[in-house]
Amino acid sequence: MNYTQRQKIGTVVKYIILILVGFVMIYPLIxxxxxxxxxxxxxxxxxxxxxxxxxxxxxxxxxNDYGGKINLFKSMVNTYSYVLPKVLFTVISCTLTAxxxxxxxxxxxxxxFSILMxxxxxxxxxxxxxxxxxxNSFGWVDSPIYLPLIIPSLFAFDTYFVFMLIQFLRGxxxxxxxxxxxxxxxxxxxxxxxxxxxLKPAIVSCALFQFMWSSNDxxxxxxxxxxxxxxxxxxxxxxxxxxxxGFDWNRVLAVSLISIIPSLVVFFCAQNQFIDGISAxxxxx
Amino acid sequence: xxxxxxxxxxxxxxxxxxxxxxxxxxxxxxxxxIFRLYPFISSFVYSFSDFHLFNGIKNWGLMNxxxxxxxxxxxxxxxxxxxxxxxxxxxxxxxxxxIAYILNYKIKGVNFFRTAYYIPSILGGSVxxxxxxxxxxxxxxxxxxxxxxxxxxxVNWLSDPDYALFIISLLRVWQFGSxxxxxxxxxxxxxxxxxxxxxxxxxxxxxxFFSITVPxxxxxxxxxxxxQLCQAFQEFNGPYIITQGGPRGAxxxxxxxxxxxxxxxxxxxxxSAMAWVLFVIVMVLSLIAFLSQKFWVYYGDEK
Numbered sequence: 001m002n003y004t005q006r007q008k009i010g011t012v013v014k015y016i017i018l019i020l021v022g023f024v025m026i027y028p029l030i031x032x033x034x035x036x037x038x039x040x041x042x043x044x045x046x047x048x049x050x051x052x053x054x055x056x057x058x059x060x061x062x063x064n065d066y067g068g069k070i071n072l073f074k075s076m077v078n079t080y081s082y083v084l085p086k087v088l089f090t091v092i093s094c095t096l097t098a099x100x101x102x103x104x105x106x107x108x109x110x111x112x113f114s115i116l117m118x119x120x121x122x123x124x125x126x127x128x129x130x131x132x133x134x135x136n137s138f139g140w141v142d143s144p145i146y147l148p149l150i151i152p153s154l155f156a157f158d159t160y161f162v163f164m165l166i167q168f169l170r171g172x173x174x175x176x177x178x179x180x181x182x183x184x185x186x187x188x189x190x191x192x193x194x195x196x197x198x199l200k201p202a203i204v205s206c207a208l209f210q211f212m213w214s215s216n217d218x219x220x221x222x223x224x225x226x227x228x229x230x231x232x233x234x235x236x237x238x239x240x241x242x243x244x245x246g247f248d249w250n251r252v253l254a255v256s257l258i259s260i261i262p263s264l265v266v267f268f269c270a271q272n273q274f275i276d277g278i279s280a281x282x283x284x285x
Numbered sequence: 286x287x288x289x290x291x292x293x294x295x296x297x298x299x300x301x302x303x304x305x306x307x308x309x310x311x312x313x314x315x316x317x318x319i320f321r322l323y324p325f326i327s328s329f330v331y332s333f334s335d336f337h338l339f340n341g342i343k344n345w346g347l348m349n350x351x352x353x354x355x356x357x358x359x360x361x362x363x364x365x366x367x368x369x370x371x372x373x374x375x376x377x378x379x380x381x382x383x384i385a386y387i388l389n390y391k392i393k394g395v396n397f398f399r400t401a402y403y404i405p406s407i408l409g410g411s412v413x414x415x416x417x418x419x420x421x422x423x424x425x426x427x428x429x430x431x432x433x434x435x436x437x438x439x440v441n442w443l444s445d446p447d448y449a450l451f452i453i454s455l456l457r458v459w460q461f462g463s464x465x466x467x468x469x470x471x472x473x474x475x476x477x478x479x480x481x482x483x484x485x486x487x488x489x490x491x492x493x494f495f496s497i498t499v500p501x502x503x504x505x506x507x508x509x510x511x512x513q514l515c516q517a518f519q520e521f522n523g524p525y526i527i528t529q530g531g532p533r534g535a536x537x538x539x540x541x542x543x544x545x546x547x548x549x550x551x552x553x554x555x556x557s558a559m560a561w562v563l564f565v566i567v568m569v570l571s572l573i574a575f576l577s578q579k580f581w582v583y584y585g586d587e588k
Contacts, residue, residue, distance in 0.1 A: 014387050021384065022401045025459060029404065031427060032417050044425050047434060097313040104306020112310065119321060121511075121571055125519040125540045126564040129547045129556045130324030130331065136338070155316020162313065187305060216411040218522050223548060234412040238526055241416050249420055256413035267407050271400050274407065278463055279470040 036254040043249050058250030062258060066239055069228040072255055075236035076262070082146035082232070083214045086153045090210045091203055093156040098165035099191050103177060119159045124219075132223055142226040149220050153210075161206040164277070168202035169195070205277025208270055215263055233259040328557040336554035349558035358534070359542060359559070365450060366539040366563075370517035373454040378509055381461040385468035386494070399466065406462035415456070415526040419443070422452050422527075443528055446535035453523045453536050457516075464509045471505035472498065503582040511574050518567050539563050 034049025036058045042051055065071045101113055131148075132141070140147040156162055172195065180190040196203070214220075218234045225231060231239070240255045267274065294302070332349055334342045353359050384402060388395055408414050421427045422442040429439035442448045475498060483493045499506075521540040524530055530537035539559070547556030 011390070014390060014392065018384070018387055018392065018398050022398060025405060026401055028417060028421055028427070029408075032420070035420070043420075044427060044430050047427065047431055093312050093316075096309045100306050100309025100313075104309065106304035106307040109306075112314065115317065116313070119317065121515060121567075122321070122325070123515060123519050123564060123567050125521070125543060126328070126560040127321065127324055129543065129553055129560055130328035131320065132547065133327070133331070133338075133553055134320075134324050152316060152320045154312070155320060156313040157316055157320055159313075187309075191309075212407055213410070216408075218410075218412050218526075237412045237416060241419070241526075252416060253420060256416045260408055260411055260413045263408060263411070267404070271403070272396075275399060275403065275466050278466050 032253055032257060036250055036257055038250055040248060040250055043253075055250075058254035059258075061248065061251035062240075062254040064251075066236065066243065067228060070231050070236060072233070072236060072240075072258060074229075075231050075233045076259065078230055079215055079232035079234070080262070082149045083211060085150050086214050087207050087210045089150065089153040090156070090158060090161060091207050093154055094158070094161040094165055094206060095191075095196065095199065095203060097156040097162045098169055099195060101162070102166045102169035103174075103195075104187075116159055116162060120163060128219065128223065135224065141224055142230075143224070144227075144230065146225070146230075148224040149214075149217075158210065161210065164206060165199065165202050168199060172198045201273065201276065204270070205273050208266065208273055209277060211266060212263055328560060331554050332558035332561050334554040335552075336557070338551035338553055342554070349555045350562075352555070353559060353562055358537075361534070362537045362539050362542050363562075363566075365535070365537060366518060369450060369454055369520065369538055370514060372451065373457045373517050373520075374510065374513045376454070376458045377461045377464060377513060378506070380458060381464035381509070382468050382506075384461070385465045385472055386498070388465075388469055389472040399469065402465055403462035406460040409456065409460035410522060412522065412526055415522055418452070418456050418523070419527050444532050446532050449528055449532055449535045453520075453527060456523045456527075457520065464513065467505050467509060468502065471502040475501045500583050504584060507574065507578060507582045511571055514570055514574070515567055518563060518570075 031047075031049045034051065035043045037054040037056070038046075038051045039053065039055050039057065042053070062072055097116075101109070101116070135141055135148040138147075140151075176194050176198070177190050180194045185193060216234065218238070221232045221235050225235065237256050237259050241252050333345055333347065335344045335348065336342045388398055392398065405414075419426075423429075424439065424441055424444065426442075428442065432439055440448060442452050479497050479501075480493055483497060488496065519540055520538055521544065524536040524538050524541055525544070528536045530541045540563070543556050543559045543563070546552045546559060
């Protein structure tokens, strides 16, 4: 066997591995979509995602109220009513902070930057208990406008994004800032008119990740949202699974699938930003 | 002040001008002090008390820590958390590196594969996927249906203590996409001429992988290792939603115990102490990783 033949076989083997592993990984998701159209008798009796007798029962039942107080759509509206402000606030506060650390010298800058980096490694599990006590003393628990979930994002709470933006900022030449200063921009105008347009890909990545992570967040709402009318989708999905004793899987899976459709749409519209985003956040450092 | 030349700014003004950038980080600093530093310190203080959310503090002392280290249930949960992390993290990194390595060859449709492999990472944290996991691995679930279709015997994945933890780990291993994307970016940065030189010297593909590729991407291995380890020790959603810590406590990760103590039993003092034990463990592991860097992590710009 000569060299080119061996290489061809190698390539074929690589494709086979990629397709097989990929198939095993993605199949559960495909099966899930198919299962929502099956009757409950059929879901676990056939392995194929396709069915000869598709039914919309799962989707019809997915619309059911839970205790007359909350349904799937209301819970999704609830989710995005705190996710969207959170994304907006995160982007603004993290960009400001990154600009401050990335472009200015001031007393204590290095010490504060070390602290910022250290918070990246501070496990959230450790913080849940004292934060709950704090928010409880503020009277924020079960706040009708989701204060404990939104307010910290006003203060660049998710330092990962600050870190990501600083990494990106390092790649933007300082000459641009200087030119803007000479043209009469003050520091704030420079940020808005020069830095932000250049930083846009990184800012978009931050917004996308914050969108995904906060829509997926379960712990936050679990601790701070008590009133069933204000439950977000993550809690609703968990409830609809618990309420079921194992007979109604097409409904449970339909609820789950609908709840992640906005995330899926956002992901497919912006897949490259996601992938560039995680690469930018770590490798360049 | 009056005696000073009016054109010369005062020292205070100069100081302000020099430290003007401080204003931009002010929001972060305020947030850090209120939402991180204060809770962080207060939880350390509470950990020495019997703080109950409704009854307040009656006693101070080391009793929480004494209970943690003498309570068999808590200690075994700590053990489970360690095995969870040491199953999940290596498997995830090995898978991620393996697939990234293959994708790094001139493969047609890299972007398609990359996206496909990345989907689980982006959705994996959601409750919906945890629900799907339960549908796959329940006794009458899809996985057992497949096994039976091939004539095998179904396994009680989630109700057998021997398997349940592994299934919970698998949910995270399945999300190796983000680590893979990082590996892929690092692999692209390895200079091709090194491989060419090694091929001329007669080094096998495996030899090239372990002698060129792995050393050059150790910074990313390190980054992935630390972040995944931190995540693994905090895992909550998977076991909470899929198994509720069962069967017979086999998937009761430490974060579940903290949650139960704090938010079911309202024992905030005890929960703070447990959180601090977890924090110290994560810190020590990160510290070991950081200190060990000089023995195995290669930074190209080192002098």
